[in-house]
Amino acid sequence: MYITDSGQYCLTMLETKLLSLLHVLIAVGDFLRHCFYSLPIRFPYQWKNLQQKADARDLKKVPTHLGVIVCEEDISLPDIANLIVWSIALGVSYFSIYDLNGYIKRKRKELKEALDNAQKKCLDEEQRKYTIVIHNDAESRPHENGCYSSNKIDIQLLSKADGRQNLVETTRLLSQQVASKQRRLEDITPSTVEEIIKEKFHFPDPELILRFGKGECLFGFQPWQIRLTEILSARSHHNLGYSSLTDLFHQYGETKQRFGR
Amino acid sequence: MSWFPQKKTGQSWVHRVCQKILKSGPIPKHVAFIMDGNRRFAVKNHMERAEGHFKGFDKLAETLEWCLDIGITEVTVYAFSIENFKRSKEEVDCLMELARQKFTRLMQEKELIQKHEVCVRVLGNLNLLPLDVQEVIAECVHFSKDNKRAVLNVCFAYTSRDEICAAMRELAEGVQLGLIRDSDVSEELMEKCLYTSQSPHPDLLIRTSGEVRLSDFLLWQTSYSCLSFVDVLWPEFSIWHLYGAVLHYQRNYPSIKSAIDSDMADRIRRQREQDYECVISTCDSSDQSTSSLSSRVHQYTLDREARIKQFLHHVNSKRLHYFQELVNRKKTVGV
Numbered sequence: 001m002y003i004t005d006s007g008q009y010c011l012t013m014l015e016t017k018l019l020s021l022l023h024v025l026i027a028v029g030d031f032l033r034h035c036f037y038s039l040p041i042r043f044p045y046q047w048k049n050l051q052q053k054a055d056a057r058d059l060k061k062v063p064t065h066l067g068v069i070v071c072e073e074d075i076s077l078p079d080i081a082n083l084i085v086w087s088i089a090l091g092v093s094y095f096s097i098y099d100l101n102g103y104i105k106r107k108r109k110e111l112k113e114a115l116d117n118a119q120k121k122c123l124d125e126e127q128r129k130y131t132i133v134i135h136n137d138a139e140s141r142p143h144e145n146g147c148y149s150s151n152k153i154d155i156q157l158l159s160k161a162d163g164r165q166n167l168v169e170t171t172r173l174l175s176q177q178v179a180s181k182q183r184r185l186e187d188i189t190p191s192t193v194e195e196i197i198k199e200k201f202h203f204p205d206p207e208l209i210l211r212f213g214k215g216e217c218l219f220g221f222q223p224w225q226i227r228l229t230e231i232l233s234a235r236s237h238h239n240l241g242y243s244s245l246t247d248l249f250h251q252y253g254e255t256k257q258r259f260g261r
Numbered sequence: 262m263s264w265f266p267q268k269k270t271g272q273s274w275v276h277r278v279c280q281k282i283l284k285s286g287p288i289p290k291h292v293a294f295i296m297d298g299n300r301r302f303a304v305k306n307h308m309e310r311a312e313g314h315f316k317g318f319d320k321l322a323e324t325l326e327w328c329l330d331i332g333i334t335e336v337t338v339y340a341f342s343i344e345n346f347k348r349s350k351e352e353v354d355c356l357m358e359l360a361r362q363k364f365t366r367l368m369q370e371k372e373l374i375q376k377h378e379v380c381v382r383v384l385g386n387l388n389l390l391p392l393d394v395q396e397v398i399a400e401c402v403h404f405s406k407d408n409k410r411a412v413l414n415v416c417f418a419y420t421s422r423d424e425i426c427a428a429m430r431e432l433a434e435g436v437q438l439g440l441i442r443d444s445d446v447s448e449e450l451m452e453k454c455l456y457t458s459q460s461p462h463p464d465l466l467i468r469t470s471g472e473v474r475l476s477d478f479l480l481w482q483t484s485y486s487c488l489s490f491v492d493v494l495w496p497e498f499s500i501w502h503l504y505g506a507v508l509h510y511q512r513n514y515p516s517i518k519s520a521i522d523s524d525m526a527d528r529i530r531r532q533r534e535q536d537y538e539c540v541i542s543t544c545d546s547s548d549q550s551t552s553s554l555s556s557r558v559h560q561y562t563l564d565r566e567a568r569i570k571q572f573l574h575h576v577n578s579k580r581l582h583y584f585q586e587l588v589n590r591k592k593t594v595g596v
Contacts, residue, residue, distance in 0.1 A: 018282050022282070023286075160527075167481070168447060171432050171451060188426055190420075214516045215520070218483070218484055223483075226475060227476070228476065260344025260476075
């Protein structure tokens with residue numbers, strides 16, 4: 001069959017248009033699904049402590065360490081603060097808050113204020129028995145100061161510099177140690193590397209990562225630490241309700257780890 | 262079943278139309294698969310575990326064909342994790358037998374490999390495998406190493422942490438031997454020491470069976486890959502699931518692309534700063550003029566690149582030598 005150039009061109013145009021149409025349809029479908037899931041009436045800022053307890057009992061498991069990846073241009077610290085405070089109520093004690101370019105890292109003070117506000121809103125003063133510590137690179141990490149209460153919540157703010165680049169630094173350190181005969185080449189094993197990384201970050205590996213925004217991707221989040229991490233996504237962290245969060249935790253509760261067996 | 266299905270599996274006009282439409286958008290060049298769910302498939306269909314694994318292999322052969330049709334020229338699959346050695350001896354033996362059979366079969370299909378110009382690479386800590394499996398793997402890798410049209414990477418006795426540590430040992434040895442300096446270590450150089458050194462990073466990662474984690478697979482390489490978790494057991498994976506994953510990739514493409522571009526720019530900037538710092542730290546006399554400083558930085562960059570080139574040559578020849586030796590041993594034993 002003979003197809004002219006213009007015929008070929010029309011065909012290509014048609015294909016491109018069809019693909020765009022398909023993507024529009026998927027986007028609409030996605031949006032409708034999102035609307036459907038957020039249908040039940042929610043009162044994000046006005047729930048009782050009692051309700052939290054019940055929710056926490058319902059959950060099959062709760063991560064000790066929760067990673068949050070925000071891949072949205074516009075980052076709302078109050079919403080992140082709510083997410084943290086609710087998660088603490090559900091039983092999370094470590095947080096890694098990540099955005100690619102380190103915006104949140106630079107807004108440490110503002111996040112702290114937002115957290116204080118969120119805590120005031122959510123819990124009675126007498127029930128606020130935990131202290132929140134936001135760690136910076138240069139600062140002391142958990143365990144370092146020796147005394148740590150069981151009610152201490154540790155938060156680290158991360159950017160991509162803490163990802164692959166951290167492994168590069170670890171390699172440099174190990175190379176120096178091998179060159180100066182402090183360590184043997186065969187001793188560079190996953191457990192030694194794990195030790196070195198733990199020395200720097202002092203956090204356990206996150207069991208769950210919640211990813212918000214466009215781009216189903218980890219965007220350079222610490223590669224070494226996410227070996228067994230469950231990754232769940234949500235559309236946006238803006239106006240994230242308490243029940244949307246518990247939905248995600250319930251979803252996490254359904255996952256099973258087999259550790260290769 | 263063969264690695265190259267004889268008849269086109271399910272290639273109807275519908276598929277051709279869908280492919281054409283999909284191809285008018287961005288298509289991932291490199292796709293990684295975690296082929297999860299073989300055992301659950303076996304249980305679900307009242308089969309032996311082994312049969313589930315064999316079904317899984319057949320699905321892989323089929324999927325490779327679908328990928329090529331749609332323009333995906335490189336595929337990486339997670340065939341066997343180091344953690345899988347913890348499974349029952351019976352199952353591990355069965356998986357080794359599967360590998361033995363399939364790689365032997367592949368070597369019987371030499372003319373098909375050449376016809377399709379497929380390059381097969383096996384990534385992992387091969388020393389952990391039985392010697393005869395190592396040998397047949399080495400033979401396949403060695404035989405197909407110069408093919409360019411399509412690439413299949415099979416991760417066998419692999420975990421990502423183990424891979425990263427192997428790269429670290431390689432680099433530490435390079436520093437110890439004086440081939441490179443510890444300041445030469447960068448993301449780019451580390452990537453060249455990973456098992457996947459010859460491949461671009463995967464654009465898309467597909468995990469079947471509804472699990473939503475990476476399970477120690479390509480942790481470094483998938484930092485900027487689009488993740489697609491498909492809720493279907495691997496032996497039930499169909500061409501429509503693949504199309505769905507490609508659509509998913511296209512939807513996420515713009516945001517991921519811009520993140521990758523900015524990361525690349527960051528790398529270049531970081532390297533330039535590193536070179537500058539290295540020069541500054543070596544020059545003690547403060548009477549250097551600016552122009553001579555910039556020329557010294559330039560000279561340093563050239564020297565560093567030369568060092569790295571030599572080091573990488575050393576690393577690659579070591580790897581080639583390893584496979585060559587296994588192939589030679591097989592020949593001498595075989596005769």
